[in-house]
Amino acid sequence: MYQVLDALGESVPCANYDSWMVYIPEGDFLSRIGPTEFFKDLEKYASQNAVQEWKRLMDAVLPMSAAAMALPPLSVRGDLGVLSTAAARYAPSLLKSFIQMGPQGALGATKLLRPFSEIIDSLELKDPFIRNWVDLLAFLLAGVKSNGILSAEMIYMFAEWYKPGCSLDYPLHGSGAIVDALIRGMQKFGGRISLRSHVEKIVVENGRAIGVKLRSGQFVRAKKAVVSNASMWDTLGLLPEDIIPKSYSDRVKRTPQCESFMHLHLGFDAEGIHEDLGIHHIVVNDWERGVDADQNVVLLSVPSVLSPDLAPPGKHVLHAYTPGTEPYELWEGLDRSSAEYKKLKLERSEVMWRAVERVLGPGFNRDKCTVKLIGTPLTHQRFLRRNRGTYGPAIQAGKDSFPGHSTPIPQLFCCGDSTFPGIGVPAVAASGAIVANTLVSVSQHSELLDAIGI
Structure with missing residues (x-):
């Protein structure tokens, strides 16, 4: 989200905090982020070996965080141009991160696209408190437990929460301040927001998405593409049934939902x-x-x-x-x-x-x-x-993957929590950026990356 705001030339004043209260069957405690703050909670509420197990987990995942964080989400696009904007542009930093990780860390980086529970199991972490805590963090991040979340997501979070000097941000004036900043950024580039403009259907002509029809009867023509951030199920309901490939419809219908x-x-x-x-x-x-x-x-x-x-x-x-x-x-x-x-x-x-x-x-x-x-x-x-x-798709890492952003209907793209990288504000912001990047030229995309310094 910070990168998106940077791209728009906007910022949101934030208050910093570094803790939250936890109320669990074992007791109540103030949980602080940082490299060693969690030790006191483990010593009080977990087993004798818990601190050593936690250190073992940190020693395993933090070296992999360099690889998880080496590729800025804003560099990704949904076409072959990604070879220029991401692969070639960040190859040196990716190579450097692998060198810094060493042979063991580089080998472990292959686990980034596997369920995080596999890392937990490979380290033979037995303490129930640690396993419960990791499940809780995974669930709050993505709506699934550690056996359903990508290791890359968890490792990114661990690197942000358990490094020296870390803190969390809360936008002053509430989450609406983020919305206001996004609106300002869009309007300064000629964008327009229409409120109370309920979309009745996506209009398709000659097999291509050409715009949307509103409940009021108004037709809004798309200049380049229609982008839906509705859920996959709601987007499906906006399309004419006779033009949807059965394979696409079947995949959407069989995708499990979070509660x-x-x-x-x-x-x-x-x-x-x-x-x-x-x-x-x-x-x-x-x-x-x-x-x-x-x-x-x-x-x-x-x-x-x-x-x-x-x-x-x-x-x-x-x-x-x-x-x-x-x-x-x-x-x-x-x-x-x-x-x-x-x-x-x-x-x-x-x-x-x-x-x-x-x-x-x-x-x-x-x-x-x-x-x-x-x-x-x-x-x-x-x-x-x-x-x-629904909260979104209940897609389990290692068993299935979030869909990409293109659809079988030319000029129709999807973003939001039904697409890669998944559920949660950071993931959804990344998905929107990926679609936006895809709709501009590689040179325009590269100019943006240069402008915001990533």
């Missing part, structure tokens, strides 16, 4: 809440059920801790959610205005309320909240246009 979400948005009085409240909190109720089990893991964010302007003076805003673990089947077919739906909302949101009460402590009273908003899979489906409210 959906429950959300809880609150506004409440800061009085009585402990002053050292951090921005991010993770609650795990039961390791045995697995981090991907429904009603088991709850994430909470209190962004007004770092960006007070997001709430009125003396108030906080809070967002709690179950991260892609809520079964759509429980909600399918319900009338959103029915008593049954409202009852289910109360029942399924209770796990989030309990997590909020655990995080905020006895000074919090749910009955005194100024704002209470509950979101469900049907909310996701309706407002985010997500098929079955």
Whole structure:
């Protein structure tokens, strides 16, 4: 995302932080990033051998991070021009990274496109706390556990979180500040955003995508291509059935989906809440059920801790959610205005309320909240246009791979979490950049890389 903003000549002011609170069956602790900060947590909550196992893991993966990070995502494009913008341009840095890794590290780099669990298993890491922790990090990053995530993604994250002097950024004024920066960047180059312009279908003539028809009846003609960042299932539904190759349709339909979400948005009085409240909190109720089990893991964010302007003076805003673990089947077919739906909302949101009460402590009273908003899979489906409210494709590394960005329909491209490199803001930003790069010449692409200094 930083590279995309650099390309647009935009920036977002951020607050720095280096920790988040963790609430697990073993106890509560403040988890800090950095090379040795995690040792104290392992010594308290894990086995005697845990610190040595963690060191062994870091010794194995950090040398591979040079290879994982040597190729900037913004250098990639979806055609043979990638040989110039990526392969040739960054060959020296890739070679240097392999030399720095040494023979063992270079050999290990072949594992970058394999599931991260294979690295865990090859190191014979036995400590349950470490294995649970790695599964949790993988799930929060990509919606799958360590046996389903690419090693490259995890190694990139480990390098960012567990290196000396590292910190994390939160955009001041909230995530909307990133959206505003992207809009400014697009508009300065002649782009235009149309709100409340629901796409009814992608228009195909003579086998090529030529534009989109809006629900209002307006036709928007594409100058070069149509790019869909809708999910693969929703994009399929926008295309005329008679022009879609059966092989393409079948692949989309058989791709498994991640589950959906429950959300809880609150506004409440800061009085009585402990002053050292951090921005991010993770609650795990039961390791045995697995981090991907429904009603088991709850994430909470209190962004007004770092960006007070997001709430009125003396108030906080809070967002709690179950991260892609809520079964759509429980909600399918319900009338959103029915008593049954409202009852289910109360029942399924209770796990989030309990997590909020655990995080905020006895000074919090749910009955005194100024704002209470509950979101469900049907909310996701309706407002985010997500098929079955899904988080995205549940694609397992080593078994399948995320699709590329071209489609069988000429001039139709896809980006977003249904395409390579997958789920999560960094991955989605990369996918959009790849499509944008593909739609310009190699020389224009190279000029951009020169301009932003990568």
